[in-house]
Amino acid sequence: MGGAQGRPMRADAARNRARLLDAATEVFTTRGVGVPTEEIARTAGVGVGTLFRHFPTKEALLEAVMVRRLEEMAVRTARLADESEPPEAFFACFRLVVEQSEGKNEFAQALAAAGVDVHASLHEPTMEIQGRLADLLTGAQRAGAVRPELGLPEFLALLAGTSRAMEQLGADPEPRERIFQVVFDGLRPRRGTSAK
Amino acid sequence: MGGAQGRPMRADAARNRARLLDAATEVFTTRGVGVPTEEIARTAGVGVGTLFRHFPTKEALLEAVMVRRLEEMAVRTARLADESEPPEAFFACFRLVVEQSEGKNEFAQALAAAGVDVHASLHEPTMEIQGRLADLLTGAQRAGAVRPELGLPEFLALLAGTSRAMEQLGADPEPRERIFQVVFDGLRPRRGTSAK
Amino acid sequence: MGGAQGRPMRADAARNRARLLDAATEVFTTRGVGVPTEEIARTAGVGVGTLFRHFPTKEALLEAVMVRRLEEMAVRTARLADESEPPEAFFACFRLVVEQSEGKNEFAQALAAAGVDVHASLHEPTMEIQGRLADLLTGAQRAGAVRPELGLPEFLALLAGTSRAMEQLGADPEPRERIFQVVFDGLRPRRGTSAK
Amino acid sequence: MGGAQGRPMRADAARNRARLLDAATEVFTTRGVGVPTEEIARTAGVGVGTLFRHFPTKEALLEAVMVRRLEEMAVRTARLADESEPPEAFFACFRLVVEQSEGKNEFAQALAAAGVDVHASLHEPTMEIQGRLADLLTGAQRAGAVRPELGLPEFLALLAGTSRAMEQLGADPEPRERIFQVVFDGLRPRRGTSAK
DNA sequence: AATGAATGAGCATTCATTCAT
DNA sequence: CATGAATGAATGCTCATTCAT
CATH class of the missing domain: 1.10.10.60 (Homeodomain-like)
Structure with a gap:
């Protein structure tokens, strides 16, 4: 295909x-x-x-741009997932997706505004990435590295949100790293909870 | 005025x-x-x-809409800050700003796209809110409730990002609460760090 | 209305x-x-x-132009039909419609090409004129001035055809008159037929 | 050539x-x-x-299409004229030209709209057909089968008009035949006139 | 002051025609 | 010669903004 x-x-x-x-x-x-x-x-x-x-159509061009980005992201995510063990892979992919998604938010909105829902050609790569991310999430949760109560929707929302935060922050690496620290620490299971 | x-x-x-x-x-x-x-x-x-x-101008209308939202937010933030002590006030205001900002992201982008930077009339209320948020942040940091290395820009970026995450998540309160848990836990100082 | x-x-x-x-x-x-x-x-x-x-729409403009022409034609046809008796009224209206239709053929084709069939707003005046023409035809046929075997479709086709002939002929009145003579004579009942 | x-x-x-x-x-x-x-x-x-x-040029293609149709028509007209005597040949050719011309009207208009007048390459076959039709007309008039006052322009206009009427009428043969009856009867000399 | 008709620059899209492969 | 990708002028239509009523 x-x-x-x-x-x-x-x-x-x-x-x-x-x-x-x-x-x-x-x-x-x-x-x-x-x-x-x-x-x-x-x-x-x-x-x-x-x-x-x-x-x-202009919209078709927009779509093609997104498809390509999604496909690239799928490939890179897959490679990362193969190279490392669940917890590390999870966080590495989180970084990857956040960085690749910067500036893409507006696209999605424009597309959503045009058609009723996400277009057919976007569906396949979207599903592929989401499936991979879901696997990474479960893997990291099994390994005890991520709070077990988080579902895929929250995970995806956090990805979008972190990407948005980065957009606002600009290119300086130190503040960006601090954002990652906050989010990654927040993702870890609570001491008290898991210990009890 | x-x-x-x-x-x-x-x-x-x-x-x-x-x-x-x-x-x-x-x-x-x-x-x-x-x-x-x-x-x-x-x-x-x-x-x-x-x-x-x-x-x-259409842009002026957009601006006026934002100014009004910012002013409302400033008032409500001020009230919250008066009612409670630093750490609680900080987290309460975080929630408030995130919820009030939903759907506003596109505005800011549209405005930013139009003029070079944020417009004059936005500057005042923006500054007011930022000032208040800065106070809340320092207060919470002094109280040991928030990681001390975070600056105002990161804090604002986190607000924007969390708001973005909520937009994606929809109205169901449980997942939203889990997002807040992640971010709030992430904001707290690390054990090892504070213990030193 | x-x-x-x-x-x-x-x-x-x-x-x-x-x-x-x-x-x-x-x-x-x-x-x-x-x-x-x-x-x-x-x-x-x-x-x-x-x-x-x-x-x-450009098409809507085209339509409006045609509607106005049709309405004008309906009014003038009605007036003519009131002023004279069936056979004279019939031939007078024939001339009228032919002259008013010149140059209009291309419109109809353009409209027909656009939508599947004639548009709604055209339907009413078209029906009105056709009704009136049908009455004139039957009246003239009852008076023995027009061949009884002709139906409304043939009549309308002859109108369109005569109009087309006139378009080709230009403004000189004598050839135009000769065309009318041919068509009008052809419309009269055949001797043998009526004699029986 | x-x-x-x-x-x-x-x-x-x-x-x-x-x-x-x-x-x-x-x-x-x-x-x-x-x-x-x-x-x-x-x-x-x-x-x-x-x-x-x-x-x-697209226009050149259009022209070539018309030339070919005209040439075919010229051949068939010539054949018909050779096979039968003046009056029959006249009416047979009338039918032939009318039927061959259906749908061609728009071409002529398109061409006329493009250049100032009919193009050079159309001139020759047009002249040939017109000459032949002129001969048929005079022959039929000499034989007393067609009104003597009709000139070639009126004849050609009647051909175009009859063709237009047929376009409107569709494929059903009976109404078509009635149109031919009207036109052919109308073409015949008036009794009173010839009787004098 | 309010209204909504008028304006025209701007945009997505089409299509006859040219030209590299 | 054939092909079909490339071109860009032209067109229908939109929408922020102005102005007569």
Whole structure:
């Protein structure tokens, strides 16, 4: 599955598609989803027509950007999960997802505003990541590293929230690290609770 | 200060202004900042002309909505801070601000996207709240209830992030409470650290 | 019924609406339905926004133009039918409809291409005119002035066809008159048939 | 004259040209001249590039379609004229032209809208048919079967108009026949006139 | 002061035509 | 020669803002 369509797509077409995705990611992230399509095309170094040949709708472009980010995240999450043991993998993936999600919040809102719910093409990678995160959560909880009462929804909400906090904080690494300390400490089981 | 212009503003004008603010708050919060001004006017039961007489710009209306929310928050924060002692006041205000901020995130982004930085009229109430929050933070830190290494920026970022997490979580109180538990526990000083 | 909406519409708004209809009629008739909306607005002396305030769609404008022509035609047809006796009224209305329909053919095609069938607002005046024409036809047939085997569809088709012929012929009255002679003579009952 | 360029055109090129003409005839007739060129190419089973190699312009394609139809009509008209005597030939050709012209009206309008007048390449076959029709008309008039006062322009206008009437009427043969009866009877000389 | 009609710059999208593969 | 990706001018429509009533 994945990119296996009928024809293999011409070299230049593939390059333009990639350029458009890169440009859109960059522009949407830094300047918001309100930027004119024409500007995205210009940033990618192609004409508007090309943009609309590859993505029939501005919304479709937005979606494709998100799908790609989600897929990348899925791959990296999977790799991290394989490399380390449950508790470490859990926290490493938490960091990864938070950092990869920065600037993506607006996308989701824009998409949600457009269609009734999240689009079909987003569903698959979303589910894949969520499944992996659910496994990491349970693993870390079994290992006693994370409070057992937390469910997947709270975990995902914490990811989104931490990402939002980072957006507000800027690039300076020290304050960012302090935010992670707060959240990670908060995730650990309470002494009294587990000890009793 | 505030609305002290030359004339005291006619009664019906004041009522229209209030209606517009209410309508804008409602509409922006539930349907986003992209809603046409005309619709806000209709919701308020006035014509567009009236809207633009009171707020010279859509952005100005957005700003006024935020100012009002911030002012309300300042008042309620002040009351809370007076009623209880530092550590309790700190956590109570944290809850208050988080709950009052839900749905407001998009506003801030829209405003930030428009002007270079936060606008002048927002500066005053923002400063007031921040000042109060800063006091609460230092008070709680002195009382040993909050990690001493946290600065105001991290605190504000945590507020924004927690609010974001709540937006994602919906209205069910139990998961929301678990989020608060995580963040509040994370805010407390580490055993080892304080023991030294 | 008819134009009786809630409010009576401001004077300038009514004038602009009329101007737009006039301009659209003129421009669509002489240069086809492909002309940009902007040009119609310019011809009417208003901005595009005004055009779209009055007619939410280019197609809606097209429709309104046709409705007005049909309504005018209904009125004039009714007047003619009242002034004269069946056979004369029939032929007089035939001429009238043919002359009023010139240039209108393309409209109908454009509308038909857009929606599946003729739009709701066109239905009423269309039905009114068709009803009147049906009455005229039967009246003329009873008076023995028109071949009895002709149905309403053939009659309407002949109207459209004669109008088309006139479009091709230009303004010179003599050839036009000869076309009418051919069609009118052809409409009369055959000797043999009526003699029986 | 005609298609006599330098090279005789490769076999596959000729086949593509024919396919394109067929596809264009089909598509223009059934769905109007507004259909994108790409779709015509797809229908023909070739790429757009090929279309534009054979016909430098969409308009040129339109023209070529009409030329071919006119040429076919010229051939069939000639054959009919040879097979029968003046009056019968006249009416047979009238039927033929009317039936062949259905759906073609829009083409002519589109072409007329584009250039100032009918294009050069259309001139030759148009003249040929018109000459033949003129001969048929005079022949039928000499034989006393058609009103002598009718000129070629009126005749052509009647052809166009009858064709338009048929378009409106649909495929049911009985009403169509009644239209022909009306027009043919109308074309015959008036008793009183000829009796004098 | 309130109203809502008018305005027009701005945007997403289409499509005839060109050109690299 | 064929292909179909690339192009960008053109178009219908929206919406913040102005202004006549």
